[in-house]
Amino acid sequence: ASRYGATAQRATDGVVLIPEPSIPGDSTLNVNVFTPDLNPAETLPVMVWIHGGGFFAGSPASPWYDGRNFNRDGIVTVTISYRLGFDGFGWIDGAPANRGVRDWLLALEWVQRNVAAFGGDPSRVTIAGQSAGGGAVMTLLGMEAAQHLFHGVYAMSGFVAEGQISRAEEFGRSMAERAKVAPTLAGWRSVTEQHVLELQKKATSMSFGMLRATLEEGPPVGPVIDGELLHRPATESFRLGIGADKPLVLGTTDDEFTMVASSPMVSNILRLVPTSTILKLLAVPTQARQRYLDANRDVVANGKGRLVGRILSDRMFRVSVPQIVDARGEAPTWTFRFSWPSGHFGFAGHCLDVPFFFDVLDGPSLGPLAGPNPPQSLADAVHEAAAAFISEGDPGWPREQPTASISRVYDIPIRDQADAYASVRPLLP
The missing domain is CATH 3.40.50.1820 (Alpha/Beta hydrolase fold, catalytic domain)
Incomplete structure (x- = not known):
């Protein structure tokens, strides 16, 4: 009763934000x-x-x-x-x-x-x-x-x-x-x-x-x-x-x-991409694009990486x-x-x-x-x-x-x- 049971997660790959260990075993519904x-x-x-x-x-x-x-x-x-x-x-x-x-x-x-x-x-x-x-x-x-x-x-x-x-x-x-x-x-x-x-x-x-x-x-x-x-x-x-x-x-x-677009490499690439292209690629509706930029001027001022991150954050969550x-x-x-x-x-x-x-x-x-x-x-x-x-x-x-x-x-x-x-x-x- 003092230890966690088996988890459905079998392994973790790459970067994880929360430490969530995988515990082996077949009986995973605990x-x-x-x-x-x-x-x-x-x-x-x-x-x-x-x-x-x-x-x-x-x-x-x-x-x-x-x-x-x-x-x-x-x-x-x-x-x-x-x-x-x-x-x-x-x-x-x-x-x-x-x-x-x-x-x-x-x-x-x-x-x-x-x-x-x-x-x-x-x-x-x-x-x-x-x-x-x-x-x-x-x-x-x-x-x-x-x-x-x-x-x-x-x-x-x-x-x-x-x-x-x-x-x-x-x-x-x-x-x-x-x-x-x-x-x-x-x-x-x-x-x-x-x-x-x-x-x-x-x-x-x-x-x-x-x-x-x-x-x-x-x-x-x-x-x-x-x-x-x-x-x-x-x-x-x-x-x-x-x-x-x-x-x-x-x-x-x-x-x-925002962290997915905050690395120096991604930021350098995004500098070359027009803002209008970013909005289009991330499926921001045409009629909403200028209103969205106006409503997020503080984010836009921090660079295109932050803008991409905020669009993803807004669209998904x-x-x-x-x-x-x-x-x-x-x-x-x-x-x-x-x-x-x-x-x-x-x-x-x-x-x-x-x-x-x-x-x-x-x-x-x-x-x-x-x-x-x-x-x-x-x-x-x-x-x-x-x-x-x-x-x-x-x-x-x-x-x-x-x-x-x-x-x-x-x-x-x-x-x-x-x-x-x-x-x-x-x-x-």
């Missing part, structure tokens, strides 16, 4: 429960964390996901695993779709049945996640079949990406062609796990074409609208009132993907915040921006807010992302607001109203700002 000393006279609120990793990577065994400081604040914390990549989300003829989504549901059902034994209250469950995990909790919030399993949602950098089953089938058939097998259960059962992972890596390597397809259609592996679990995109479900009884906090970092707020209407919704510029990168990049949320600035591997002296006062504020939301259903700043948008901006100093996502509005349809 929950990890962190609980305070139990008091039989009280039951505690529960947070269930869904890790990110683009739906093909990530691990719930990260030291950054340690629940000890939520325990300190009287919150039972559960981190869950789920099948990843093609195994969890790929189209296979004869297999159920959304297998990873089904794993989320099974884990939440486990929590409902068992969390009371760890001091938790199954009627006070908040689901939370970051990146693909943030997208996961938004998918669950819009899913009719999941509504009884949780009572609040906290989404960080949520990549809302329910794709079309037709694209999933096209990708699944192309994977089978690479494997030289029929695209069926029997066909795939003749392929080793290692070979599937190798094929998946080749098929999802981030070329420009893959990047543009991801911006326009979502990732090649992830939740799909299958007509059984998922009937429509989450934002459409929100407009129908699904999940409107559940409080929601959502937000992003300011420069989610940040534009969904005002879309979801609008779709939820009067439902209780709070928004935030994490804007503190990392002491390493000089901007608020992807994953930077996670150790602040968990209040683990004393944990390992923070330097490469956060720099040498991340401010504990900011971690105190981010974590305390999250704990208040999980415990009381209110993070402590004004909620969104149809006539007034106010966001908490996490920087030094912390402030509340009206229409804090105004710079992405030119990208709205």
